[in-house]
Amino acid sequence: MTPFTRLDARAAPFLEANIDTDQIIPKQFLKTVEREGLGRGLFFEWRFDEQGHEKPEFVLNKPEYKNAGILIAGENFGCGSSREHAPWALIDFGIRCVIGSSFADIFTGNCANNGLLLVQLPEAQVQALQSEAKGGNHIFTVDLEQQTVTVPSGASYRFEIDPNLKNKLLKGLDAIGETLQHEGDITTFEDRRKLIQPWVAA
């Protein structure tokens, strides 16, 4: 997993509430057997019309937000389907950080496993960041070590993050490797279950 330390990038505001993972990456892109290349399908039906032309009014199609590395999202971002293709598509498109007031549970876990930082801030601060991004001052600095989002006007917003998740993101740790350090515990657990619940362990 690519470590996440500090990101200087353009921030694009897309504050629709309840953007589900079907919107982030529609079904026709789920037939791949790869993790890469999903950026072309990101927000597909928002970005392109039925003829495949870019919709100029969509935020990520506007010249000032092209190549955005940060997305400012509405509440409950990432709800719905568990498809990990959603963070894969965001990352492949170039987005490494999403700022919002709330995120769905399964999506949150999927982002953590892919080095995509979710910054959770109170609604009022998300609104303020949106205003900054809309004003053309949209190169933000996200510093995970310091837990801050800094905008060109100089304002800085501190965010909270679970210390273990922070460490994992900073170092790009592999969860499976971490768990396998407990392989002895897993084997002991299985052995005990075989005795007390033989119908499950059989």
Added chain:
Amino acid sequence: MAKTLYDKIWDAHAVASSDGDTILYIDLHLIHEVTTPQAFAGLRTSHRPVRRPDRTLAVADHNTPTEGQALGIAGVKDEEARLQLQTLERNAKDNGIEFFPMGDIRNGIVHVIGPEQGRTQPGMTIVCGDSHTSTHGAFGALAMGIGTSEVEHVLATQTLRQKKAKNMRVLIEGTAVPGVGAKDYALAVIGTIGTAGGTGYAIEYAGDAVRALSMEGRMTLCNLTIEAGAKAGMVAPDQTTFDYLMGRPATPKAGAWDMALASWKSYFTDEGAHFDHEVRIDASQLIPQVTWGTSPEDVVAINGAVPDPATFHDEAKRAQVERALDYMGLKPGQRIDEARIDRVFIGSCTNSRIEDLRAAADVARGRKVASHVKAMVVPGSGLVKAQAEEEGLDVIFKDAGFDWREPGCSMCLGMNPDRLAPGERCASTSNRNFEGRQGRGGRTHLMSPVMAAAAAIAGRIADVRDL
């Protein structure tokens, strides 16, 4: 200390603590073709074996066409879908994982198969790379959807790293009127707490209305838990659960059954256990529920009207309602039962079990699908299909003008050829009315099987109680 059902299952499966996470042992891992190829590729790259192939079951469901399954994978026209199905088959074979291939009578939608085979049992932890894994909670199991990295983690370690959720209880009490059931309860819950209302919680459904539900009804209720934002929903097991499980292929037999039963009976919430949040629904006050918009929380009773954006003071909310109405092609304030439909879909992991089909067939019996409506019924599994055919339900549907299909996820998400054309309006027993979910520009109204059957006959969204 008094524990909830969720607490008990959690505690029984906690293997160790690691960096603030609990390493939770997983009893049953269900896999399908869409969310696993990258997980197996990851295992190959890191030379890690599958730890417990015997605790893993593979089925093909999301991509499968609902006709011509006897031709096997070679008969799947979509090249990408075919490759994904072949990849699952190869990964299962290479790793010694049991696989129900397309066309096998035991195959079908993963969340229908687990219970049907008796693999899903009380007190278990169950995961699958699919958000509707919450379905299995109907048996008093802790069941949740996971992403592909987590699928790889479970394949490699038979555990999942998790943080414990908070406890929420949804009490559904009272006796519902005929025509109202589990789907209506679930929609009422989502309409009440919203699609993010359950974020961070595990939900336990309780109350006499839940106790009165069949296993099929409880599965519908738990299935839709994720649409309220919670990963897991559950119902404590009781005699209804045990009767359903007895004699199924994978349930314990003879002496082992008694031992299992004694253990299963310990999975209930203790008197006085703490819930962080509680919601009450009065089943006796409910009439059939349908969705009007593009989020499962956009729920309205069948005698109600769609909202008028002008009545919303919050600007963002008003814009959201305007957008949804525009997408859905509905007028502000119009009655929901005036919406004319083009398509009907009876199926999905929410409502494709034998009881769902019986209920819909009861409505369809001796009636005709409206001439402008194309209606389809997609059974949840090969066994459900066979059972329905034995009972003559297929004949009832076909006589009424429904298309009788082969099992799979089908038009719930339209990964296979079954999907809506732009602008088409569909009465659907599935679980998501998101924009484009059933096909780009398609308009989905979620409802129960009896309501979908009534809509097929009336040619518009209609109250099944008026038929």
